[in-house]
Amino acid sequence: MSNSKEDYDRLVAGEWQQLITLTSAAAHQVVARIGREDISLMVDDFYQYMLSDKDAQIFLSSQQVKQRLHATLCQWIQQVISSADAVLPDLIAAQRRVGEVHARIGIPIDLVARGIRRLKERLYQRLQQDMLDSKLCYDAMRFCSLTLDIAIEVMTTAYSRSFASAAKHKENYRLYTLLDNASLERERQLASLLNWENRFIYAIATGLPLEDVEPLQRAEFGLWFQHKGKHLFEQVAEISQIDSVMAETDTFIIGFQANGTADMQQRNLLLRTVRNNIRIISTLVSGLFDELSRYENGKDPLTQLLNRRFVPTILRREIGLAIRSDAPFVVVMVDIDYFKRINDTYGHDIGDAALKSVAAILAENVRSSDYVFRFGGEEFMLLFVETTQSQALMLIERIRTLVCATPIRTGVSQPINLTISAGLCAFDGHPDYERLIKKADSALYYAKQNGRNRIEIHKDQPQ
Numbered sequence: 001m002s003n004s005k006e007d008y009d010r011l012v013a014g015e016w017q018q019l020i021t022l023t024s025a026a027a028h029q030v031v032a033r034i035g036r037e038d039i040s041l042m043v044d045d046f047y048q049y050m051l052s053d054k055d056a057q058i059f060l061s062s063q064q065v066k067q068r069l070h071a072t073l074c075q076w077i078q079q080v081i082s083s084a085d086a087v088l089p090d091l092i093a094a095q096r097r098v099g100e101v102h103a104r105i106g107i108p109i110d111l112v113a114r115g116i117r118r119l120k121e122r123l124y125q126r127l128q129q130d131m132l133d134s135k136l137c138y139d140a141m142r143f144c145s146l147t148l149d150i151a152i153e154v155m156t157t158a159y160s161r162s163f164a165s166a167a168k169h170k171e172n173y174r175l176y177t178l179l180d181n182a183s184l185e186r187e188r189q190l191a192s193l194l195n196w197e198n199r200f201i202y203a204i205a206t207g208l209p210l211e212d213v214e215p216l217q218r219a220e221f222g223l224w225f226q227h228k229g230k231h232l233f234e235q236v237a238e239i240s241q242i243d244s245v246m247a248e249t250d251t252f253i254i255g256f257q258a259n260g261t262a263d264m265q266q267r268n269l270l271l272r273t274v275r276n277n278i279r280i281i282s283t284l285v286s287g288l289f290d291e292l293s294r295y296e297n298g299k300d301p302l303t304q305l306l307n308r309r310f311v312p313t314i315l316r317r318e319i320g321l322a323i324r325s326d327a328p329f330v331v332v333m334v335d336i337d338y339f340k341r342i343n344d345t346y347g348h349d350i351g352d353a354a355l356k357s358v359a360a361i362l363a364e365n366v367r368s369s370d371y372v373f374r375f376g377g378e379e380f381m382l383l384f385v386e387t388t389q390s391q392a393l394m395l396i397e398r399i400r401t402l403v404c405a406t407p408i409r410t411g412v413s414q415p416i417n418l419t420i421s422a423g424l425c426a427f428d429g430h431p432d433y434e435r436l437i438k439k440a441d442s443a444l445y446y447a448k449q450n451g452r453n454r455i456e457i458h459k460d461q462p463q
């Protein structure tokens with residue numbers, strides 16, 4: 001069994017503490033002084049070095065990043081090389097957060113490694129300039145090197161975990177786009193299964209030799225299942241059931257073939273068994289596709305909007321596109337006002353109808369290149385691509401008015417009037433999508449605070 005997060009933290013904290021204890025007080029002092037006095041210059045050099053790399057430019061060149069990351073990086077190096085004074089569990093938790101942000105943004109791990117190598121090189125050069133005695137110089141270098149390595153190791157562990165889960169969502173999204181038309185694929189595969197069954201029945205009815213019947217596993221359906229179906233439905237119990245019923249069917253037929261002189265009664269038994277097996281496979285495949293349409297196609301079952309779990313994949317991609325093409329885009333968080341009251345007064349079904357109505361208005365009033373997610377219970381997220389803040393404001397204002405003008409019919413009482421509040425934030429160049437969502441969310445919070453049925457634009461707080 002692999003180490004739990006707690007075991008890993010304990011192990012790293014133990015080794016980090018050992019390194020700190022083994023390093024002389026004099027070496028700690030030298031390193032901490034360099035951290036205080038010279039780190040800003042080293043970070044300048046780091047930027048210059050990294051910005052010469054095309055891949056790194058994507059992540060580092062925005063004004064936002066330049067302004068914020070310089071200070072953050074200085075602080076990070078200072079904390080890591082002055083770890084003698086640190087509360088280690090907090091320092092470890094901080095490294096983990098950095099790793100998670102890197103994974104979210106999608107910074108390649110080799111870029112981080114290269115940046116750290118440059119920083120180490122500069123630190124060693126700087127230590128050499130002090131002309132320390134060799135024991136002290138060795139001690140200080142060893143400490144700098146290993147303390148940075150430990151920090152990077154924790155970061156990488158967190159990075160890998162987050163990246164693996166992001167990759168899974170990306171894969172789901174890929175399947176969703178591949179299978180945009182799951183019902184078409186389902187019909188095609190069921191027809192191909194039926195086709196094989198018809199050929200088999202024909203062979204039995206006309207007394208054709210069974211050798212002429214293509215094994216099910218080699219037929220079009222069998223090949224699709226082997227190469228695509230299994231991958232598509234990944235690790236569901238039905239997959240191995242389908243696999244074994246197919247194998248059983250082929251083995252059964254081969255058994256009859258070997259018998260050679262199967263009489264009519266035996267042929268009827270064969271026919272019944274095979275047809276029964278095909279029914280089983282067909283039901284299992286239909287069930288898998290149904291499940292896929294409900295969950296894996298990425299749509300929220302109630303509103304038919306995109307599921308929230310695709311937000312990271314899509315935002316990361318849109319941020320990449322926006323950075324490369326310098327095009328604006330806007331994120332809008334939308335929330336139905338006083339929704340709890342609707343549920344409480346009219347019941348959950350009417351609540352659901354209200355959600356569907358708002359979702360339909362949102363979906364029908366954006367361009368097909370925009371995205372509409374169901375973000376939470378009665379919260380939605382819109383992503384207006386290639387749109388400026390003022391354009392997005394007009395679009396969402398129109399949607400707000402439409403929601404006001406579309407009462408929900410209950411069938412029994414007066415129609416219910418709904419309103420929505422929205423918070424808007426334009427992409428500011430920072431590659432971390434979570435910051436963007438948080439900013440739009442805080443604008444939504446102000447829209448609620450300021451009376452609801454209104455839209456607020458995020459404004460950066462003065463730093």
Ligand SMILES: Nc1nc2c(ncn2[C@@H]2O[C@H](COP(=O)(O)OP(=O)(O)OP(=O)(O)O)[C@@H](O)[C@H]2O)c(=O)[nH]1
Nearest residue numbers: 335336337338339340341343348351352377378448
């Ligand atoms: N009918 C229905 N209700 C849901 C669903 N998901 C979440 N809710 C309900 O949505 C309500 C959200 O209530 P609150 O978060 O208090 O917000 P609110 O009443 O809209 O108030 P404000 O947002 O402050 O205007 C809760 O009562 C949830 O139970 C759903 O799928 N269907």
